[in-house]
Amino acid sequence: MKYDYDLLVIGAGSGGVRAARIAAGHGKKVAICEADQVGGTCVIRGCVPKKLMVYASQYNKLFKAAKTFGWDIDSRFDWPTLLHNKNAEINRLNGIYLNLLANAGVALIEGHGSFIDPHTVDIAGKSYSAEHILIATGGRPSVPDIPGSEHVITSNEALELPALPESITINGGGYIAVEFAGIFNALGVAVNLVYRGPQILRGFDAEVAAFAQQSFAEAGVQVMTDTEILAVESTASGLLCQTNQGPLASEVVMFATGRQANTDRLNLAAAGIATQANGQVVVDREQRTSVANVFAVGDVCNQDNLTPVAIREGHYLVDRLYAGGQQFPEYDHIPTTVFSQPEIGTCGLTEADARHQYPNIECFTSTFRAMKYAMSEVSEKTFMKIVVNADTDQVLGMHVVGADGGEMIQGFAVALKQGLTKTQLNRTIGIHPTSAEEFVTL
Known part of the structure; x- marks a missing residue:
């Protein structure tokens, strides 16, 4: 059977783009579909913009230290300037990704991909067929279904707040929660870091987590463990969180309580692709799904939700498919x-x-x-x-x-x-x- 493409990639994040480029470099006819900017979570609303904000927030501490070294600095922070320059950098990176795909000969199709059958995908009302299909749609923040959840923002919105709030309550104790707690705290925002367990940074070394938590508290973050937000109410002065420890008021409430795989719009059932209870695609060591010609890489199928992991998976996968490659990602000693x-x-x-x-x-x-x-x-x-x-x-x-x-x-x-x-x-x-x-x- 003749297909439109040798490989069709759904999702133009780090893993999908790498796989598409390498496959095209092996002489294959490749297309990639994306409904948003090219670059995925990491470039558009994750690692890159977040770290730019981390850099911005660290200047406050540097300016304090500078006085000791003889620098008398009169500084003033401007949130709109940071947002403008951050967005300009994201747009620049998006352009680089677009050029990488174009120079590799990869066709970019705009729109969400949805399976029609194991070899066919609907994108913006038009069907495209491929011998192999790669799912690389990543994940997104998830918010628990509690009363008032519509008042809550996630890391996505935190990167685009129109103004720097005077106070924020951040619910969560993992990477994203503590990173944004540090950003806002250093920028002068009153921060409540709320976590339902006894110790933040679950999964990290216990001494590391305890030392970090103490450091955050000493820096000015109000760390509240064994605290669960049960509901969020909008009031005339902001938002009020009802918790098991009593009410907690702040201007903004952000939830960083986990992420979920972007699979709900893929119509995976039409192709017979199996998923886990949490929506993640089930794959084997080959990155192969329950359907022989369909594969998945990155956050849509992994527990190690890290950009370099997705890139390595995508690269090795197409090398095995099209160039006789024998390498597989190694998940031990991931820094x-x-x-x-x-x-x-x-x-x-x-x-x-x-x-x-x-x-x-x-x-x-x-x-x-x-x-x-x-x-x-x-x-x-x-x-x-x-x-x-x-x-x-x-x-x-x-x-x-x-x-x-x-x-x-x-x-x-x-x-x-x-x-x-x-x-x-x-x-x-x-x-x-x-x-x-x-x-x-x-």
Whole structure:
């Protein structure tokens, strides 16, 4: 049977764009459909704009430290300027993605993709067929169905607020919640960080999470654990959250309580594609769905909702399909960073996970004040932790809470992936004076 395309990709985010480009480079006829700007969550309403806002918010702390170094700075923050320049950068990146697709020879079709059958997709009322179809539609924020949920914003709207609020209540304790708590707090907004569990940053090393939570509180964020928002009411002065701990008022309420896969508009049943209870597409090691010619990559099918993971999956997939590739993504030792303030960088096992898997574990920790803040009024501290298998000397996990934590952990992640030992770490000469040198002297 002759198809319109060799590969049709639904969703032009990081994973989908990479797969489309590489497949076209292998000489295949490729199309990609997208109903929004090209670039996906990461570029348009995720990692990139969020980190631009993190950068903006960090200047407040830098200006405080600058006085100690002889700089007398009279500063004033302007939210509209940040939004304008952030949007200009997003548009620039969108243009780059468009050029990458065009230069690769990938056809861009505007509109939502919806399956008609395993080989055919409807896009804006027109049907397109393909030998292989790749689902790369990513995910979106989810808000629980509680009274007053219509008054709540998510991270999407937080990136586009018309004015900087005087106060905000952020519901959640994961990456997105703590990152936006740090952004708004540093910009002078009164922040309530509400989490229903006893400790924010669930899944992270317990000492890391506790240190980070204390750091957020010391920076001015009101962290409220064991607190659940039951309803949100609109009042003359703003919004009122009804919680199990009593009422909580703020100008804006943001929920960062999880994300869901963008599968509801795909009409997956028409193609017989299986999903999990949470809507995510079920895939095997090959990224293949329950239908032999349909694949999925990225947040639409993963627990590791990270841009580099989606990119690697998409790239390796089309190499296997069209170029005899034999590589598969490896999900161990994935380094990750929470762009909170202070920043969290981590790779490998937490202490709890290590003790569950190995009989003899040794941990090394250090807490100190970074040199850049030592002379200033900024009291932020850095925490580092190394988790070691005492029987083999292998380093199982490395964690840091502090300035540039992500930049530090990226380099150490390479060594962790290769089986780094504590002895090898200690034999490495540190770069002095840096915070990172602490890792090789613990």
